[in-house]
Amino acid sequence: MGGWLRLVAARVGFSAFVALAAAFFALPMLWLVFAPFDPTPTLAARPAGPTLANFRDVFQNPLVLTSLRNSVLLALYAMVLVVAAATLAAYALSRVHLPGRDLLLYVLLLFSSVVSGTAAMVPLFLLVFELGLINTYLGVTLVLTGGLLPAAIFILKDFTDTTPTSYEESARVFGASPFQILRDIVVPLVRPGMAVIAVWSIVNVWGNFLIPFILLRDPDLAPASVVTYSFYTEGGQADLRLLSAFSLLYSVPVVVMYLFVQRRYGFRFYGGIKR
Amino acid sequence: MPTTSPAPAEAPGGDAQPPRGEPGAAAVLGRPAAGAFVAPALLLIAAFLVFPALWTLYLGLTDYRLTGAAAVNPSFVGLDNYTQALSDPQFRNSLVVTALFVFGSAVIGQTFLGFALAWTMRDWRSPLRSVVEVLVIVAWILPGSVVAFLWIAFLDGQSGTLNALLGGVDTEWLLETPLLAVIVFNTWRGTAFSMLLYGAALSAVPPSHLETARLAGASAFQQLRDVVLPTIRGHILTSLLLISLWTFNDFTPYLLTRGGPNFRTDVLPVFIFRNAISSGQLGYGAAISTVVLGVNLVIALFYLRLLRERT
Numbered sequence A: 001m002g003g004w005l006r007l008v009a010a011r012v013g014f015s016a017f018v019a020l021a022a023a024f025f026a027l028p029m030l031w032l033v034f035a036p037f038d039p040t041p042t043l044a045a046r047p048a049g050p051t052l053a054n055f056r057d058v059f060q061n062p063l064v065l066t067s068l069r070n071s072v073l074l075a076l077y078a079m080v081l082v083v084a085a086a087t088l089a090a091y092a093l094s095r096v097h098l099p100g101r102d103l104l105l106y107v108l109l110l111f112s113s114v115v116s117g118t119a120a121m122v123p124l125f126l127l128v129f130e131l132g133l134i135n136t137y138l139g140v141t142l143v144l145t146g147g148l149l150p151a152a153i154f155i156l157k158d159f160t161d162t163t164p165t166s167y168e169e170s171a172r173v174f175g176a177s178p179f180q181i182l183r184d185i186v187v188p189l190v191r192p193g194m195a196v197i198a199v200w201s202i203v204n205v206w207g208n209f210l211i212p213f214i215l216l217r218d219p220d221l222a223p224a225s226v227v228t229y230s231f232y233t234e235g236g237q238a239d240l241r242l243l244s245a246f247s248l249l250y251s252v253p254v255v256v257m258y259l260f261v262q263r264r265y266g267f268r269f270y271g272g273i274k275r
Numbered sequence B: 001m002p003t004t005s006p007a008p009a010e011a012p013g014g015d016a017q018p019p020r021g022e023p024g025a026a027a028v029l030g031r032p033a034a035g036a037f038v039a040p041a042l043l044l045i046a047a048f049l050v051f052p053a054l055w056t057l058y059l060g061l062t063d064y065r066l067t068g069a070a071a072v073n074p075s076f077v078g079l080d081n082y083t084q085a086l087s088d089p090q091f092r093n094s095l096v097v098t099a100l101f102v103f104g105s106a107v108i109g110q111t112f113l114g115f116a117l118a119w120t121m122r123d124w125r126s127p128l129r130s131v132v133e134v135l136v137i138v139a140w141i142l143p144g145s146v147v148a149f150l151w152i153a154f155l156d157g158q159s160g161t162l163n164a165l166l167g168g169v170d171t172e173w174l175l176e177t178p179l180l181a182v183i184v185f186n187t188w189r190g191t192a193f194s195m196l197l198y199g200a201a202l203s204a205v206p207p208s209h210l211e212t213a214r215l216a217g218a219s220a221f222q223q224l225r226d227v228v229l230p231t232i233r234g235h236i237l238t239s240l241l242l243i244s245l246w247t248f249n250d251f252t253p254y255l256l257t258r259g260g261p262n263f264r265t266d267v268l269p270v271f272i273f274r275n276a277i278s279s280g281q282l283g284y285g286a287a288i289s290t291v292v293l294g295v296n297l298v299i300a301l302f303y304l305r306l307l308r309e310r311t
Helices: A002-037 A053-059 A062-095 A101-114 A121-130 A137-161 A166-173 A178-207 A210-215 A224-233 A240-265 B031-059 B080-086 B089-120 B127-141 B144-154 B161-165 B178-203 B207-215 B220-231 B233-248 B253-257 B268-278 B282-310
Strands: none
Touching: A002 A053, A002 A240, A002 B089, A002 B127, A002 B144, A002 B161, A002 B178, A053 A062, A053 A240, A062 A137, A062 A178, A062 A224, A062 A240, A062 B031, A101 A137, A101 B031, A101 B282, A121 A137, A121 A210, A121 B031, A121 B268, A121 B282, A137 A178, A137 A210, A137 B031, A166 A178, A178 A224, A178 A240, A178 B031, A210 A224, A210 B268, A224 A240, A224 B144, A240 B127, A240 B144, B031 B282, B080 B282, B089 B178, B089 B233, B089 B268, B127 B178, B144 B161, B144 B178, B144 B253, B178 B233, B178 B253, B207 B220, B220 B233, B233 B282, B253 B268, B268 B282
């Protein structure tokens, strides 16, 4: 009888804990589910409407559209640069034992975890200032790329290490250049790894607030992360219709991309940097 | 955002075992070509990661300012910035706030909640499990500026969801208990990493060990203490070090409270931002950044040592 009671108690305790935890995580998100479709949203999370009028307003607001476009541009620039530089480097590091390679990788990993955007905001700001790149996407892209690259190289090197070298050797015998070998043989083999890096870079840049906040002073250049923030801190009362619909539009792409990678490649453990 | 957090699962180096395919590798790619392939990445990392870190050390010893005479011609002031920091009550306040923030949200909040979720749901075969997991993960991957506003709305005194659930109280949580609010917020935001890490670690605990313990009459708590925790000790340390490092460098509290009210949520990243970028005291900000870099370095060295021991 005691064992049976204990089983019931354990079951009840389990259900209560899981329900509480689920509520804790779900409740703050409810607003993002209801408010965008609410004709007169408040700060309360309550179902109303639904209407798509808020989205119509969003699409008629030039600042909003520009900021989403800016986010897309920044994410694409950084993604292209990270994937290209990381693929070249990962391939070379996995095929040739350059002197001190292991130490180099070790130090890079160390730097990438130690030098966060917050710890290095002063020199990053000054560096970009001195280069005359304040208010340019090039400045933001270079800073973000520098921070993302070490981890990207590590992840990609995992992929290049496991691809066979026999095709490359035959191609070499037939006189293909290193770049041709990379483009025609290696890239098709490590494409899944490049996809992971690409999505990971995009998700990172898409959500990054601090770097564009510091390096871009012109509101027309601000990406969605900064514009979202300015929506609720500047100009007195926040326009909740605009803010709610915009937040949803801005959030959906990263959630979709994350779920895509998760489903396709599973969850893999990489601990390390966060900027 | 924390999705964001890669670095290798395996130890990066030291004990050089030749990777697969290495003997024939020289034939595939010559050293000059390899050097050219590595160069763009190394240049970018050197310019935008390594150089800024080293430059911080130097800037912290100057009186560099954003505007005025010291902007044109900064002078070397030695350790003045550091002595200024030691006698700056706001800096000491920021140290305490940061310690409480990291300890409360990373060490206590995320680690305990993440482990509790992974442990209680380990054998749960139900579609509801994925629902809970997706909720936790979505909190982790939503953009920082969006979740910050979600919590401003959630904690709002007049019409926030929390107060509605509590039966119509009108506590302004972000004004009355700002640090606690930010700690709970960051626990909500970052628990996914611990949950996923511990989930993976727990699935690697041999079921036969647990079975043996159960047959010997061990309670769930005893199984946890004597079988599970020793097995996943490495994972616990990994998780503690990484999330402490991330939380220590997290700028997101700024999006909720901007360090206020009255500096009660003034964590070091916000302190640096306020002093260096807003007030233009770049030298002073760089000195505080050096302190942050030093702490980061200590945590990262521990972490890397751990990785090397595990492999």
